Amino acid sequence: MSENANRNVILIHGFLGSPQNMQLLGDKLQDSGLDVYYVKIPGQDPELESELLFAYTYKDWLKSIKDQIEKILCEIKTKNSSSTTSYLTIIGFSMGALLSIILYKQMNFRSNIKTNLILLSPAFYINKNFFPSPFRSFFGVVSKQKYKMKYTNPGCNHPRWKNYYKPITRDIPYRAFFELYKLSKISRYIFKKLSCRILIVHSKKDVLVPYEKIVKFSNSVKKNNCEIVLLEKSNHFIQLDFDYDKVCDECIKFVEKTE
Numbered sequence: 001m002s003e004n005a006n007r008n009v010i011l012i013h014g015f016l017g018s019p020q021n022m023q024l025l026g027d028k029l030q031d032s033g034l035d036v037y038y039v040k041i042p043g044q045d046p047e048l049e050s051e052l053l054f055a056y057t058y059k060d061w062l063k064s065i066k067d068q069i070e071k072i073l074c075e076i077k078t079k080n081s082s083s084t085t086s087y088l089t090i091i092g093f094s095m096g097a098l099l100s101i102i103l104y105k106q107m108n109f110r111s112n113i114k115t116n117l118i119l120l121s122p123a124f125y126i127n128k129n130f131f132p133s134p135f136r137s138f139f140g141v142v143s144k145q146k147y148k149m150k151y152t153n154p155g156c157n158h159p160r161w162k163n164y165y166k167p168i169t170r171d172i173p174y175r176a177f178f179e180l181y182k183l184s185k186i187s188r189y190i191f192k193k194l195s196c197r198i199l200i201v202h203s204k205k206d207v208l209v210p211y212e213k214i215v216k217f218s219n220s221v222k223k224n225n226c227e228i229v230l231l232e233k234s235n236h237f238i239q240l241d242f243d244y245d246k247v248c249d250e251c252i253k254f255v256e257k258t259e
Contacts, residue, residue, distance in 0.1 A: 006086045007255055008035045008076055010069060014094030015123070015180055016172070017041075020164050022093060025239040028248040034255060035076075039068040041096070043176075058179040058186075065099055066107060076113065087258045088115045091251060093239060094209070095180055097122035098187035105190045116197040116258055118251055121206055121236050123180070124188050125213040137178040146171035155208045155236030164240055192221050199254045201247055203231040203238050227254075 011022040019038040026036045042064045043056040080086050092100030097119035202211045229250050234241030
């Protein structure tokens with residue numbers, strides 16, 4: 001039996017992304033012997049019409065991901081003996097990290113499935129130079145306006161991102177940004193109360209989520225079970241960027257240490 005037997009990973013992509021953004025990381029985790037599962041946030045796929053984003057709130061995103069994770073947990077239970085302890089690590093990227101925090105709090109994980117979190121570039125704080133502000137987003141919701149976003153570079157310095165992220169231009173409803181800001185606020189509050197092991201991996205060159213704010217916030221919580229790893233070369237999409245190997249190694253090391 002592999003030393004990583006009964007060690008499972010769920011990958012949650014980020015805002016306006018898809019599971020494809022997590023595929024490179026997922027393949028590496030799977031090669032190490034881990035069982036990898038992907039979930040999909042509704043209405044976020046870049047190929048979908050932007051009007052679909054009007055139909056979803058952050059509560060809809062949470063419910064959909066929760067339902068998908070419940071099915072995965074049933075699969076894990078069926079796969080493993082009821083007498084065997086299984087290990088689950090939820091890896092969330094950017095907005096996916098926020099969702100994973102809230103879902104960990106909401107979900108009643110089975111006693112025989114020990115669960116921990118890895119937060120990649122968690123979007124606790126967002127650079128307003130790239131996204132509309134919460135104030136502007138609120139009035140955009142009221143007036144049902146859209147924000148034109150050009151996907152020339154999603155926040156990745158390595159050219160491999162082109163294989164995992166499609167560069168298109170979309171008119172994004174302001175409501176989508178407003179819901180993202182809600183998630184950010186709620187997740188910061190819940191993060192302070194979590195008792196599980198947590199690994200945060202963030203880059204100093206992240207232009208979308210300033211690393212200084214992440215470090216300051218994480219340190220202010222004074223959680224002994226939260227570890228922070230800072231990268232030197234990557235932008236926001238650390239799972240695709242120049243520090244990809246280090247991201248994978250840190251994730252694998254964290255999962256294998258789960259007890």
